[in-house]
Amino acid sequence: MRSNILYILPSVLLLVSCHGVLDDLYDTPTESIDIREGQLYVDASSWLDWYYIDFNTANHNAAEGGTSSAFVKYAIPTEELSNSNPQPSAPGIYTYWYDVFGAGLSNHEFRGFTSTAAQPEPDAWHIAVHRNNVRTNGGAAYETSYTSMYDLPESSEAFADATFTPDQWNQLDVWTIREQMLQGLIGNQGIEVNPVLSSWLKVDIPPIPPTFTLNNHVFIVRFDDGTFAAIQLENYQSPAGTKCCLTINYKYPY
């Protein structure tokens, strides 16, 4: 009898803990970001900012072995201009209702416009990111079938015959004002974005919360000065799981 009691009790009493058991099942996210050579990390989770990336600065920082950022942040203007004069493709906040609980984002209605100042930009930049949106500085983009930077052809000449897509006007995707999001009302910045590059992170609704789908293909970007860059989105989450924290692989010039 005693041996049987000893069989039952220890297995249970071993589990006794006021603060619980089996902590090892879980992970604690680290604060540090490990970046390899040819990689950038941008926390682009803010709804209200664009982050401008200059690959020359990124290369310089890498050569110096430094950790300083290769991007600068510029806020999206949201303050209404007193003497606003709406024009086609005017800078401002375009408020749309989206059928977020029904047909999804494809079903939407225009609900209002607030004229704002134009988006400020730095003097030198190559691409800018805002959550899942990407712009180029007068460039154009092409999506390759490659999923690894190491497998790319030696240079961009291999894509000389490819069709590159320039930035296009967009007033539906740069979600900026979200105070009434649960009612389907979102204020979007009207601005040119690159639809090909922006496809590296797709956001779908429904369901709520949105689904994020990573496209890990390598993109080739042709800039105004005739230079090329190869870029790839490797991860869109921070170590703590925050969405739109972008780990970007890049090769510039390519």
Next chain:
Amino acid sequence: MTATIYKGKREKGKVRNLFQLSSVWGILIFFTFHLSLFTFPLFAQAQPLDSIHYLNDVVVTGTRTPKLLKDAPIQTRVITVSDIEKADATNVEDLLQQEMPGVEFSYAMNQLKHMNLCGFGGQGILFMVDGDRLAGETMDDVDFTRLNMANVERIEIVKGAASALYGSHAGGGVINIITKEQTQPWTLNLNARLARYNERRFGGAFGTKGKQLHNMLNVNHTFIDNIHVHNAENPATQIVSTIYGDRTWNVKDRLTYKPTDQLTLVGRAGYFFREVVRTADTPERYRDFSAGVKGLWDITAHDQLEISYSFDQYDKSDFHKINRLDVRDYSNVQNAFRSLYNHYWSTGSVLSVGTDYMHDYLMNKNLGSKTASQSICDAFAQFDWLIDTHWEVVEALRYDYFSDSKSAHFTPKLTARYQPIDHLNLRLGYGMGFRSPALKEKYYNFDMVGIWIIQGNPNLKSEVSHNFNASADYTKGHYNFTIAAYYNNVHNKLTTGVPHYLPGDDKQLYLDYTNLEDYSIYGGEANVQARWDNGFSAKLSYAYTNERLPKDKEGHTINNQYIPARRHSLTARVDWDKQFTSNYGLRLSLNGRFLSAVKNVEFVDYYDISKGTNTVHYPAYTLWKFSAVQRFGKAFKVTAALDNLLNYKPQYHYFNSPLTDGINLMVGVSVDIEKIK
């Protein structure tokens, strides 16, 4: 501003049609049922049964001592193993909705389930498994998916305040799930069920029984896809477009050791896992680890001592697929010690005295300090006085102490049972219930997706309720009739109050936990059931619930996240069972439920409360299920069921609508390996 929203002609038409449909079906069922009640006996073969068998089952929840159901001094509703088998329910939510009127499950934010049982939400109903509390909550409800129906012997439901025996959170009643004892030398059951939306359910139960040791191991797995549902245009409030499926694993083992006839030791351990894929890259995970030991010692023929320890830990985490990190953001750990002494007089009277101690630990990223804990201890005494063959009186008193608030509660209970004639029981009772503010309600600080910040309130008082109930049941021959009525008056109801701005800040809304007044519920139930020896059985239950919604201190009706109880609800079941040969048997079952329409006050605009509230209309609905179970030999069962037989689809899938997408075919098989010859 208050207005009533109707959803246009189509919706009104649909409601009217549904009413008409419900009426037609209701009349059909009513007459079918009554026809069955009074004509089936004409076809009955041989002698009538003396009683409805399950009334001789032993129940324990009402008094914490074993009582025959027909003699229980506290009105107890039992869902038997036979009911559970007929319902073919996966978890307690499926089962309660099919078997009991007055029960409805809806969604809280984030699609976590909220229960309304006769006007009491999950925070007022105490769920237990074999008498042990469950850790963890979401929006104050336990995780119902962890309460699967595998290896359940019966479910005992005691409505009304049971705090004098069970302490906090039992103001609306107790639902006690009693698991099976192993009775055969060995058993091995394997079962599977498939249904629409890739729904899969697999189960296995392996039991052994020796001279002194019994063991029962259960393993269950379920899976169902996310379901995308269609909604009409212009909904009146927030709708659901995707019903999230889940994947669960549930493993339980219970070892019983009887070294002598007087001593029984029980050890148990369990693991539960559930994953919901709301976002493909960050599935949400829920885990529970449970364990316990219990000793039952029959000291003498008149004295019994029970001592137990139970451990329950409920965790929530997010799995970051890309980073391969499983990050926990919630953990509730309960360590509970219990002791109970019963003295049985030869006259049938019983004295019960006991004490409990529980350490309650909460880790929640939305708590101000991330963690909080408290100790809860209590002592109680109950005297079950069997005065004579006609009268029985039960008095109980309990004292609870909560270390966090340094508060104490006395809760009394008094119940009388009178049997004026054979087969008739009359019961009258009063019970005080209370709910001490949970740690979350005191220390929470949660930004609810930009709508408002939910704030805890350390100064909350305990919610106190007074429950008055009366019931009568009559059992004779094939029939059992029960009627019951109750009134609950709740003071200082614990809930979230009216959203408000802080002085000097007109942008950020806050929603504080608070105590409300003027809350009461009254209602009643009527049940009739019958069983004949020609294989037919039938059951009809009706519940009326009138929930007088809580108001703020100024007497204003406030918005309600959840709909109030539907005023009228009904469940019905007709079964026919026949064993054609020694190797083939068939059971046909039809069961359904009807719930009347209800209105709820909700904000017009969650972001602009100055727009006031709307009264949103939720239409009536009825759901029916037909099943056929074929038995081949003694070992094999094949089940085919059509759920939602009338193919009811809500026009709008609101959080408080029945979450169904029409008719569903379910096919299952069950094999008792030990019975294969």
